[in-house]
Amino acid sequence: MEPEHKTSEAHRTRIGVLYALAAFFMWGLVVPLHFKLLSSIPPLQILAHRIVWASLFALGLIFAFRQWRQLVEAVFSGRRLLLLALSAGLIAINWLIYIWAVNSGHLVQTSLGYFINPLLNVVLGVLFLHERLHPAQVAACLLAGVGVLVLGISSGEMPWVALALACSFGFYGLVRKVVQVAPLVGFCIESLLLTPLALGYLAMTFADGSAAAFQGQIGLDVLLVLTGFTTAAPLIWFAAGAQRLKLSTIGLLQYLAPSGQLALGVLAYGEAFGWVDAIAFGLIWMALAIYTVSALRSAPAQ
Template identity: 90%
Template sequence: MAPEHEAAELRRTRIGVLYALAAFFMWGLAVPLHFKLLSSMPPLQILAHRIVWASLFALGLIVAFRQGRKLAEVILSGWHLLLLGVSAGLIAINWLIYIWTVNSGHLVQTSLGYFINPLLNVVLGVLFLRERLRPAQVAACLLAGIGVLVLGISSGEMPWVALALACSFGFYSLVRKVVSVPPLVGFCIESLLLTPLALGYLAMTFADGSAAAFQGQVGLDLLLVLTGLSTAAPLIWFAAAAQRLKLSTIGLLQYLAPSGQLALGVLVYGEAFGWVDAVAFGLIWTALAVYTASALRSASNG
């Protein structure tokens, strides 16, 4: 490999890592802190505002990056639009659960959901895309399953919140893998499809006097407007990182986000984390280590 090409590749990788770190920092620390500041509002109203402002932000980026023609092509493509309608519903469910979980003091459960998610993606790939598992991946999924069972047995119920987060985002990722559209265009269409419902709900809250926004609290209103930025920015940064980095590298870095959520929940907000939680998370972390080592070995052999 020529020195110039090596230098360009190294520069590309460094930029990719910076994009990835920015995205996972947002998801792990900045986004949960952002929604914690909105905890005085009903989760459904936060979700509706998030959808509306994210749509406006995404449309602005579509104009800025001159992707209007591609947006129109996807909208006029019936099959892609139908699948994006499904993914829009899944991400709305995920967002609502996430907002409720963060604001009700369950950041540890949130982090558990996103630790489980990569392993669930492996299972979904087998079930729906006929992908084949290596023995190490089977072992990783079994270990993660045992970790979830430990939590369920110790608390008397399954960690439904974490599982709902993992499943909603896992199926969302599956649909988006099937729909071959650019990340920004896909995200914009998802937001636009949800916007009429969000606007209709917000109109009802203003009509019946239950609206919490735009009631003279400028700080709260600004935080709501910024949900568009905190929603779209990390998704765009993640897409930029994915274009520059190996999937194995992305796989390693993605665990920074739930690690940040876990640290925030335990160290900042004082959520409970006993020895049973430590055992369960230990099993899941071991599963992730086994899975990641297998992915790295496969990438190096490839």
């Protein structure tokens, strides 16, 4: 018979894995499919609706989980509010690029961006947090850089969509790492900071007759409202999983999301993926494998 603490720890891990899998399944398959269904709407309008409905969804969760006091404390903390305003701007840029890329036939590039992101996080940690790299991690970053260069040289231009997604989300993660606030509270404040701009823009679209929402297409309206759920839910599930799992486990599972995006882009939507792309992605996957093995070996036992 297993000791009680081992049983409870195993249960905690299983729950954590389920939360993490749900988050990465949403990011890898459900979210891009969701935005594909909204491809008839301009990306900026989708973004504005995403912000507004995510704010309402997050506020509902704040009151449901009784975290309104933490919300008020964070709002009245000048430094934290300033940092969250910065992170809000970064995540809005990331969302807009992602929405445009998905609906413009660039799912392969979005997947590339999120494959690059973990390695970019390593570089940002060195530059801004004075973290130290193992030789294997240096090799992984250089190998990923070669992969990006291969894509750039073969196409005649750098994969800007992938790089913009990786950089905006990388710097977003950096800011959120240094601001001391609970995940749900931070996400709610970010959404609320962006909401006045989103509402102002949506008001303009209704005034000039260019609004896509609430024009009698109920299915479209429902899809726009659901952007609040598909935005907030995976972030919350990810935070719940991260609290229960080792960082190395989360690091391994996070590659499921861009893998899903890549499969959707190539298999479902017929995006181009030639031998040069295969070489470049192969180099980046090798880099991720080197980085992951290095992280697993250096991770403290728990």
